[in-house]
Amino acid sequence: FAAAALGSLAGLALGAVMIYFFGILVPLREGIRVAFYFDPASVVLAFAVGAVMTFASVALAAWRIARLNVVRAIRDLPEPEGHHGNLFLVAGIALAALGAAGTAVGFLSDSSLGKVAGIPLLALGLGVAASRWVPARWPVTIAGLANLVYQLGPWHFVNLRPDEESVLFVAIGLLLVLGGILIAVFNAAPALKALIILTARRTGRPAARIAMSYPTERPFRTGMTLAMFALILFTVTVISMVQALQGASLQQFIQQQSGGYDIVGYTVSYGEIPDFRTILWGNLSHAYFLGGEQGVASATVLPAKVRTGNSSEFDYTLWGIDNFLVNSNRYEFHDHLPFILDANGTRIDLVNANSTRVWTALSANHSYAVVDRSASGPSQFVGAGGGLRASPGDTVVVTDGEGREVRLIVLGILEQALQFTSGIFTDQAVVKGTFNLSRTYTAYFFQLAPGTDVGWMRGELERIFFAYGLRTIDIREEIGRAFDASQQVLTLLQAYLGIGLMVGIAGLGVVTARAVVERRQQIGALRAIGFTREMVLRSFLIEIAFIAALGIVVGMALGVILAYKVYSVFFADFATFVVPWVNLGVIAAIALVATVAATASPAIRASRIPPAEALRYIE
Known part of the structure; x- marks a missing residue:
């Protein structure tokens, strides 16, 4: 009891220390503070788990001691061969049954934990049961190898959900280490023993x-x-x-x-800065920007909802990009259609086309759009279970929540899932011609010429467009x-x-x-x-x-x-x-x-x- 109680209190103290350093190391938004908090029930649970595990270990040891043969105990002799054979058989059958049940539940009900743990437990159970008749080294080694191959193979059949990620990581870690330990104990140890003795x-x-x-x-x-x-x-x-x-x-x-840009600017309130380029070039030289006027681009941005077919709607951002952004961005493509038809029905071949040609195709037919990589599957920002899923050729429906909508065909998937500009990209005319502009805002993209200081340029842009509330991001x-x-x-x-x-x-x-x-x-x-x-x-x-x-x-x-x-x-x-x-x-x-x-x-x-x-x- 004392050890479990001290361990629980020590865990609280360590948690407080970690929260303290977390607040120092991790920058948070103004007004947000991470405070140390604990639920008393969790402390009681930790104490109970520690105490139960301790007593279970003591009870198991006491049970084994009580079953010792007096003569063998006094003479320190090992247990006879096959003494625990029936116990291994029963334990193996129980593990195999549990593994089979977990596998069935995992694949029939799409339970990730069942998929991850079912097959390894089944293999381990069969290996333990087989050790009733053959030396344990071989069946247990095969079970360990099966576990490692199953977990680390090239296949990917688990659909991660946000509420399962931490549990699955723990389960996979435990199973991998279990497989590695089984192989090491029954094979690496004898091999190293022979090697050390020889060398x-x-x-x-x-x-x-x-x-x-x-x-x-x-x-x-x-x-x-x-x-x-x-x-x-x-x-x-x-x-x-x-x-x-x-x-x-x-x-x-x-x-x-x-995407090749150094600064992204946006208006605090919805709307577009009038005469933006006239004001910009009246205050700053073209020499500050890469390619002069081509180094400044803009996009009309609409917070929207999207869906594919009869799927659920997802909150997404629709970017209506201008010709400057089409020609200057450096976003590459993971996949795209081999060709499209322009507004007049003329075929535009995109086989082996570079990214600029694919982007330019958006202006040729306003019924097409580009999506970032998060729409094609798991990424570092979106898990396997959430978000829009689309492929080149799919049709996505974009709505603004006021009854206006547009159907767009996915022209291509970008090479990268984006953090700052994630969403759907289409021609600016689509957004301005379909949706209520009062619900949109404008983002501005700046490519700076070599030697131009980013911090100085941000200050100048915010000064010049202060009246419009322009904010910039490096x-x-x-x-x-x-x-x-x-x-x-x-x-x-x-x-x-x-x-x-x-x-x-x-x-x-x-x-x-x-x-x-x-x-x-x-x-x-x-x-x-x-x-x-x-x-x-x-x-x-x-x-x-x-x-x-x-x-x-x-x-x-x-x-x-x-x-x-x-x-x-x-x-x-x-x-x-x-x-x-x-x-x-x-x-x-x-x-x-x-x-x-x-x-x-x-x-x-x-x-x-x-x-x-x-x-x-x-x-």
């Missing part, structure tokens, strides 16, 4: 052999210890990979998001600010997980201290047959380093692989896949060194036990 110096072979025998003979205990390392390092690795993806792709992302600055905030939040999460890892390492030190007590007779026997203190110390350190290193490798390898799959689904269109080897190496080194340091004291104490005292087994 160790002749004088070090006895210590290496003893060091590897204990973890390989107790797969459950080894697996639980590996899981602790692997789970935390798996999550830390995924976070590090996301940070690296963002950092390596920032400039490319800015280029794709900006696209690169806004993206950079959001990027910095995201990086800092991810770093905060890494620190939080690092605290968990340190707690786990401290727990491993306690387990090692207890293992020294349990193996006193073994230590005494080794010393009696000629093992020196250094050899005993070396055997303990090799054992701990092996377990920690294996957990680190499993967690980081699975984290990198999962990060690549996430990259291929959500980030491949604008990001470059990179692996932060230096960061991962530093994290692995810290974890390994901290583990050895935490367990060094019990290992040194074990090496100093006199043989006679150890053989008497006086605790």
Whole structure:
């Protein structure tokens, strides 16, 4: 009870610290403040879960102790082969049944959790049941491989919904680590044992052999210890990979998001600035803008609702773009129609056409429109379950909520899902000729010439059009600010997980201290047959380093692989896949060194036990 209570209170304190740093690191809008708050019921629930898990573990251990054979317990003999065969069979059948039920529910009712967890649980159940008749290594290894292949394969059958994302990430992480641990415990451990014994110096072979025998003979205990390392390092690795993806792709992302523009301006109230270009060129030189007059474009913007066919309506933005924006923007296309017919019925061939030609086609026939990549599937801004879905050739219906509507054919899908200008793009004449202009506002796009200071230009534009309430945005600055905030939040999460890892390492030190007590007779026997203190110390350190290193490798390898799959689904269109080897190496080194340091004291104490005292087994 005391440990569960202290853990709950410590969790509250850590949460308060994280909220404090979150408020410092993440810029929020004026008037918005993130305050520390907790529901007392959640604290009670955390305490209850901790207490129940502790008592369940104690009850299981007590049940096993009560069933020990007296003679085998006194002589420290292992349980006879096949002693738990029936238990494995029952547990395997139960897991297989649960997995089959989860699979059926997942695919019949489109439950993402059932799809993710059903097949792996079924495979694991069959593997556990099969170990009743054959050595556990092979069926369990096959189950672990099936789990990894199923989760990391090239297929994508899960439709993410906003309320399922966090649960699915936890489930996938647990299942991946489970599969990796099963393979590692039953295969990597024996392989590394043979490798260490073969490569160790002749004088070090006895210590290496003893060091590897204990973890390989107790797969459950080894697996639980590996899981602790692997789970935390798996999550830390995924976070590090996301940070690296963002950092390596920032400039490319800015280029794709900006469309070649440096500043976006908009009016505070609905409407269009009269004689905009006349006022602009009367106050500023063409030399400040890329291409002179071509470096300034505008769009009539309408907050609208859109639908395709009989689908639900979605809030969307309709952009009526002028010819300057058509000719100057640098938004590329992911897909587009091979041809269209202009207003006179003449065919315009768009096969292998560049982006400018596709954009120009909007002016040739006002019944066409372009949508950004968020309409074609999951992106970094829109999940798989929400938003408009359309493909080239589809018809979208745009309404303004006052009975006016227009039907537009999707000409193309942009290469990138957009953050600042997301929506549907069509010719400006469509918006002005169909909808009530009093419900529209105007956005202005500026491409600056090399050497023109963005901050100075923003100040000049807002000064010149102050009477019209023009506000400006530095696209690169806004993206950079959001990027910095995201990086800092991810770093905060890494620190939080690092605290968990340190707690786990401290727990491993306690387990090692207890293992020294349990193996006193073994230590005494080794010393009696000629093992020196250094050899005993070396055997303990090799054992701990092996377990920690294996957990680190499993967690980081699975984290990198999962990060690549996430990259291929959500980030491949604008990001470059990179692996932060230096960061991962530093994290692995810290974890390994901290583990050895935490367990060094019990290992040194074990090496100093006199043989006679150890053989008497006086605790």
